[in-house]
Amino acid sequence: MDYSSEPPHSDRLLVQGQYPFNAEPPVASLVEFSYTPEELFYCRNHGPVREFVEEEYNITVKGAVERELSISISQLKGMFPKARVVAALQCAGNRRNEMAAIKPVHGVGWNGGVIANCVWGGVRLRDVLEHAGIRADAPLHVCFASFATLCQDDEYYGASIPLEKALRHEDDVLLAFEMNDEPLSAEHGGPVRVVVPGYLGARWVKWLDTVTVSHEESLNFYQQRDYRILPPEIQSKEQARPVWSKYPSMKALPLNSVIGSAYKISPTRLRAKGYAILGECGNIVAVEVSVDDGTTWHPSRITYQEGKWSWTLWEAEIPVTGSSGEIWARARDENSNVQPKEGAWNMRGVAFNAISRLKW
Amino acid sequence: MDYSSEPPHSDRLLVQGQYPFNAEPPVASLVEFSYTPEELFYCRNHGPVREFVEEEYNITVKGAVERELSISISQLKGMFPKARVVAALQCAGNRRNEMAAIKPVHGVGWNGGVIANCVWGGVRLRDVLEHAGIRADAPLHVCFASFATLCQDDEYYGASIPLEKALRHEDDVLLAFEMNDEPLSAEHGGPVRVVVPGYLGARWVKWLDTVTVSHEESLNFYQQRDYRILPPEIQSKEQARPVWSKYPSMKALPLNSVIGSAYKISPTRLRAKGYAILGECGNIVAVEVSVDDGTTWHPSRITYQEGKWSWTLWEAEIPVTGSSGEIWARARDENSNVQPKEGAWNMRGVAFNAISRLKW
Known part of the structure; x- marks a missing residue:
């Protein structure tokens, strides 16, 4: 595959793989911003980043619909109301390096920076599908594909989500062309990517060119x-x-x-900052920290949380003794789930969510 | 409080408190049935169980509604379509004895049997509220109360749920008068109790007589x-x-x-059975068991799961050596959450969900 015509990448990122380009920011920088700036936004690719001319770009909507559509970007913007949603995007392999420390796994090595929180602007997939008209013969999935780009493991990059998710009012699945009120860059999927609040990043297909309403999940490798x-x-x-x-x-x-991050702000006080996140349901209600290996836990202060799909930022100041140690953090959601002390291993190294630990 | 006129209780239960009557079945018996039989259904009370004459019983609907209603049970059955939902009811204190082993907690001591799975029959709360007409001034909660019975900590038993939960189509909050296709017994809240699929038992108010649409949560002690x-x-x-x-x-x-339960079925094979459950979102996708303290995990077979709100029953057969040991189980949901190895302590001993362990 040809990587020679990629646009320049941010130099603020830790590169975990050059071809395809996979890179993440230091988490200490990341948690300083509610909305992740472009230069701290992780890059996760399965092939070369390609730049498209917006005026020449079309999206096809087909499958179990009343009428197939082929829509240009300007038509997309003109035909459907603009929608904005704040949502965190997270790679399923976030924290994979920690799982790999238990036992080796298959996948790009990632620390905890493969996450970003943004305001996404675009149009609702629901509106586009309603315009195309879902056929009454009960299709169950919406498949997304980028045929215009190349990727490692299949002829195209593809994914799908349940149709129910796409149509649900409060879920706001978007075809997005803006990130933090700027045009979506090629690096992050411009002219158009899918935004699926609450779902892993692999379903937020970049350089989207084809939407297919189907009776089955996407047959693509990545699904x-x-x-x-x-x-x-x-x-x-x-x-x-x-x-x-x-x-x-x-x-x-x-x-x-x-x-x-965790820094001493006086001889006896430690300040720690971090993020918390969960998937589809509920919200974070508390993040607790411990400096005595989990014997006692202190509450943190939630400093940012916005709507149903954002990440949560938190900050804690706690008394410490000595000159070094380890701080732990665990989040709790409104369904009373708490992060486990140890994460469960799986071959692909996805969904690692043990209590977080950092040396100070 | 007068406990002298309570109806007879099931003798198949382990009594954890006599006045009020609090009792649970052995989990080994419980998991033999998809739908929990009445005699194995746990009893959780905050006061005496009282029997009402159905013909003399009325439910009041009031608060932020267009018209207050006072409905008899026969009117309730006649005015609204019948609805059925399979849902597990679980006490927030289920497994409290295990949390108390970490450090003492406040609350009735419970093993893992404070859960039941049933077909509930009744009418949708949504239909009743639509009939009463929600007033447009944006109320946010639906409060339930039983003024006709007595309880330990307040003048009446009360609870509330968000109005959004009450109105959501797929959530099927019921005013239930049947359990497993039989009239709901006094023991379990008859003539009418609330069924709130996905929520803890404390919100499933028994002997319901008052529904209030309100701008605030129930002010009752238990809320x-x-x-x-x-x-x-x-x-x-x-x-x-x-x-x-x-x-x-x-x-x-x-x-x-x-x-x-976990029994040897041959000199080298162990058969284990159990249940798994989660709250509002997603479903159980796997239950794994381990007989080597979590070093290796074996899949179990899911033998029962019905719709969105039931519990999950599972069964595993695994090779073992020796004549005794400990088996562990952990569930995973479709959001990739896994039970933690250790549960987080809290004063009231609620929501304990560490990996389950049983000696064999």
Whole structure:
């Protein structure tokens, strides 16, 4: 694959893979901003980043619809009301390096920075689908594809979500062309990417050119043979090959929190900052920190949370003794789930969400 | 309070408190049935069980509604379509004895049997509220009360749920008068109790006589000063008193599973059975078991799951060596949450959901 014509990448990122370009920001910087600035926004690619001329770009809507559509970007903007949603985008492999420390996994090595929180602007997928007219023969999925770009494991990049998710009013699945009120850059999927609040990043297809209403999930590699949690006894790609279809494709990611920074602000006080996140349901209600290996827990202050789909930023100041140690953090959601002390291992190293730890 | 005229209680239950009557079945028996039989259905009371004459019983609907209603049971049955929902009812204190083993907690001691799965029959609260007409001045809660019965901590038993939950189509909040296709017994709240799929049992008010659409949550003790998760540094009722209002009232309960039984079926094979459950969002996708303290995990077979709100029953057969040991189980939901190895402590001993362990 040809990577020679990629646009320049941010130099503020830690590069985890050059071809395709995969890079993440330091979490300490990331948690300083409610909305992630472009230069601190992680890059996750399965192929070359390609720049398109917006005026020449079309999106096709087809499958179980009354009428197929082929819409230019200016038509998209003109035909449907503008919608904005604040939502965090997170890679399923966030914190993979921590899971790999338990036992090696398959996948790009990531720290805890493969997450970003933004205001997304675009049009609602629901409105576009209503315009096309869903056919009454009960289709169940909406498949997204980018045929115009290349990727590692299949002829095109594809994913799908349940039609119910696409149509649900409060879920605001978008075809987005703006990020933080700027035109969406090529790096992050411009001219148009899908925004699926609450779902893992793999479903937020970049450089979207085809939407297909279908009776089945996307048949693409990334929907069928990746982004699934295999049971822990499956430890190699060979063992995985015959069993992928037995396990459900991932949708949301679990309750999680990561400590971004922890600094002494006086001889006896430590200040820690971090983020917390959960998938589709509920919200973060508390983040607690411990400096004595989980014996006692202190509340933190939630400093940012916006609507149903944003991340949560938090900050804690706690008494400490000595000159170094380890701080732990755990989030709790409104369904009373708490992060586990230890994360469960899986071959692809996805959905790691153990209590976060940072040395200070 | 007078407990002399209570109807007879099931003798199949382990009594955890006589006055009020609080009792639970052995989990080994419980998990043998998809729908919990009446005699294995846990009893959780805050006062005496009272029998009402159905013909003399009325439900009042008031507050922010166009017209107040006073409806008899026969009117309730006649005016609104019948609805059925399969849903598990679970006490927030399920497994409290395990949390108390970490550090003492306040509350009735419970093992893992304070859960039941039933077909509930009744009418939709939504239909009743639509008939009364929600007033346009944006009320936010639906409060339930039983003034006709007595309880320990307040003048009446009360609870509330967000109006949004009451009105949401797929959530099917019921005013129920049937349990497993039989008339709802006095023991379990007959003539009418509330069924709130996905929420903790405390909101499923028994002997319901008053529904109030309101701008605020129920002011009852059980909504305001109980059934909240206090942070771990709050360790006594005195410390709790000034802070209850700072923490949200509980709605759903966390991802959980409990091993009901584990027996050798041959010299080298162990069969285990249990249940798994989660609150409002998603469903159980897997339950794994381990007989080597969590080093390796084996998949179990899901033997029962029905719709969005039922519990999940599972069964596993795994190779073992030796004549005794411990089996562990952990559930995973479709958002990739997994039960934690250790549960987080809180003063009231609610929402305990560590990995389940049973000696065999």
